Amino acid sequence: MRxxxxxxxxxxxxxxxxxxxxxDKPGIIVLRPKD
Structure with a gap:
């Protein structure tokens, strides 16, 4: 990952x-475009 x-x-x-x-991170956020 960069x-x-x-x-x-x-x-x-x-x-x-x-x-x-x-x-060491509590989680990730995934952003997806609306269809």
Whole structure:
């Protein structure tokens, strides 16, 4: 997964495994277009 990090040491776009990124998160939000 590619995301923009606001962590002071990074402050750039990072590539990270999705499951590693989500392990400390309470969940995800999925946005879908209306049909």
């Amino acid at each position: 995301h923009a990090s606001s962590v002071k040491e990074h402050m750039k776009v990072l590539d990270e495994e999705l499951m590693d990124y989500l392990k």
